Amino acid sequence: MAMDFKQGWALLRMALDRASLYLPIILMGALALGTYWLVRNAPRLVQPAAKEAPIHEPDFFMRDFTVKNFLGTGQLRSEMTGKEGRHYPDTDTLEVDQVRVRSISPQGLVTHASADRGLSNGDGSEIQLFGNAIVVRDAAVQPNGRVLPRLEFRGEFLHAYVDTERVRSDRPVILTRGSDRFTADAMDYDHLSGVANLQGRVRGFIAPPTPGARR
Template identity: 65%
Template structure:
């Protein structure tokens, strides 16, 4: 009897490593099968130049820290682009007020403006007007008007530029040119191409 048990144990011991390896392989397979799957890497989609929202018959106003109105932008239809944070406006009408109180207005068939309205590109029947400003103890700043099919205006820097034909009216004087760069702060006006000017005599007092 003892010899039979011994022989049975010897036979079992021969297969025991194989059984253990099988059980280990089975356990490894079960762990792999039931382990949580790694999350796929999140690929950030590039922001496309597509409108993310629209506005119809709208008005947007910007105020400074003191509550003073800086700009008022209105239009028939606006499209906002998230990649550039710009507004594209159909039938745009804009109005801004400088800290000194000088009013600038702009209008065009289409406009492209940054978020705060400080930089504006005007396309089609573009007009930018700066109203006269009466200064105490100084000469009055005359009315300025720019007209053309394209105008690029920097409101805070008081600059207007165009690479297309433009008409400039300063008070009663009129200038036309093929292109223009106007800097009000530095009091510099560059007219290029075919330039024509009409200067009216100063009114007698």
């Protein structure tokens, strides 16, 4: 019995010695498995969402509306009405059906504009008129006594600049100044200089001046 006990103990010692040789490998394997488990089960960081490119879709609508712009002094600068309006945030523009605009210059000149459809920039300083476009400046008398006759522009497209009092078009237009009438393929009118640059096929009719009238 003593001999069997010694042999058993020797075999156990040999098994423990051999196991101790592989212990570092076993521990490293267990550590690797534990690390892999932690990585697989750890909560993932929220990835930042990619910024989407703006799309040309309206972010709000208006129906049967009126929008007014005022100067710093509180004076009315312009007034826009329409049947329906759609604001596009990517371009900061307002598209209006059956648009009507009335503007008043710092000198008190009143201008009216209308069209089947209008496209205004964010601050209302520019408006593009499409379809049956009309821009009319009412007749007025300047402080020096000079009479400004009624001025009218007609065409399928007109681009009106409210702040600089300018009207442009790259399409056929009809310009009526008092009793005078002109047609052209394109036009650039600057009220500040009083010059209308007519381009393309230009035709005009200038009425005889009224006796005593200042042109």
